[in-house]
Amino acid sequence: MAPLASLESVCATVRVNSCEAGATRVWGGAPAAGGTPPPHAPKILTRKGTGLTECILSGLLSVEGKKVLHIDRQDHYGGESASLNLTQLYKKFRPNGSAPEGLGRDRDWNVDLIPKFLMANGELTNILVHTDVTRYLEFKQISGSYVYRDGRIAKVPASEMEAIRSPLMGIFEKRRMKRFLEYVGNYKDEEPSTHQGLDLDKNTMTEVYLKFGLEPGTRDFVGHAMALWTTDDYLKAPARETFSRINLYAQSVARYGKSPYIYPLYGLGELPQGFARLSAIYGGTYMLDKQIDEVVYDKETGKVAGVRSGDETAKAKIVIGDPTYFPDKVRKTGHKVIRAMCILNHPIPNTDNLDSVQIIIPQNQVKRKHDIYIAVVSSAHNVAAKDHYLAIVSTIIETDTPHLELEPAFKLLGPRIDTLMGIAELYEPLEDGLKDNVFISKSYDSTSHFETTTDDVKDIYLRITGKPLVVQKREPQEVEA
């Protein structure tokens, strides 16, 4: 196999104290091992790994007044969702090699380990805005969203007008596509006249496609480049979820115009740092480069009691962490993701020289079961040296020669200066954490955006606090002197 480093993730330890009734209920109400905290003192919650999921939770819980201790065994933020400079990147993927000459300064590079973009109208954007973490970060649009069909790439048409102009479809298919998009956009549950005889909770997406007579190739880009499904399983499911995904895509495009995606300057690694600062401002404590030697449990209750690092033990009622910190409490999902970081000194051919794009190769188009994603960013986002581009190609592995599975994508990229590949096993927790108060996040999946990540955040939040996450506007934090 090609030189494949493992993309291991990081855990954070957070220690949260809270005396909220809701929290007590979920935490089981048993007194903490090693003494009951004074009634006014919040309970302690420890978190492991400064991945994005853990940092968002730290931020949200700190704002609510919980005491959070956040530990990461690595010396930088982000864990699996970090962005690395050239030295860090090559150390990780080529321990015995070094970066090619001529790539500029280390500080100019921030290479994401997980290729994802934010949906402009998605839930992560919502959380960023309502927690004011936007104050620490600056975002830019991704300039284009492309899909592969019949051997070439073209812009994804997100509106009826774009559908009419799109080279992806013939003249009659464009009209069918226009009618389909109008239908999706106008569908209202409470107005049966907009249903045209279909029931989104009963009819499958295949039935919807058949009603509008869409060609298989058109279905491919609707389902994979707009609804952003990674497989064809959605075809047999009720159409509702696909409808809401298409609407999310269309509304995200409508928000800023060029594509549905936005991206933080200096790379995705800024996101966990931003939420970590939010947590710190509300009293959260962060420790990087700190080993976690043991998770300590109360022998009687079986619930978590704290986390030990060397001689020190942090008491905690709740521990949150990513799968790498809990090898015996997670299982493999059965999926492995291959990701290839490609360094280029030119824009992607056939994209109008855009500084950033997403390209989706729907599975059927290249006779696969899973889509191939290409995320391209550049010096315009402060993640690469001047005139350089970073293309991260990823997919779920289907064969014994995974690097060959990425060939269709490599063909679209043109010449590459270097390519660094890694394979990541995806994990998920065995249990929901209610039994012992250890809550474990899922590995970052192969989807092209953060919607599944925020689903995981919301789900863990609900399990910890017993109430659904309601993202509210914070009081203004600026103190005018």
Next chain:
Amino acid sequence: MSTPRTSTSSPRFAQFKLVLLGESAVGKSSLVNRFAKDQFDDFRESTIGAAFLTQTVQVDPNTIVKFEIWDTAGQERYKSLAPMYYRNANCAVVVYDITQSASLTRAKAWVKELQHQANENIIIALAGNKFDLQESRDVDTSVAEAYAKEAGLLFFETSAKTGENVTELFTAIAKKLPIESVLNRSTRPSGPKGVDLSRSARQPSGANGAGACNC
């Protein structure tokens, strides 16, 4: 602060991001509180609560500099201050405690990190705080001054407690900032600005058919 009007126009206004760096307990927050609120608290707890404070300095009758001052929120304590903190900072105050020579060593490390990782044109000031504790002095003025000169830093010994040299420190930084270039650029939108996430979603036009979902 009064803003004397000239005959022609109101004063020019330029905003800059300033970050504080330095070991725990050298008085970073106290310096800011003295500067921004003219307050001092002997038993100040570690920094909690504010994302940043702002304060203005009038550098000449026609020009006001507004500092957006970022404190560490305690993240320096366990090696956990993220690079994001000093991204896009125009200026930095690196603080040490004149009664703890180890804190100067740490300050030098911060200066090095800023010079390697932060904005290329960042203006850095070195502040030897706790000037009021002369009897416990552990760092000679001449030693710190020589280092500052060699590293190209502004240098002041300050006391957040008495207020000595605090305004002078920030004013000296304000005078060194590239006000002209900022003012010329800030005919807004400035440079390669990104998107404003707080802006509410554009009302989908009838043409794109996204009107159904109001989630």
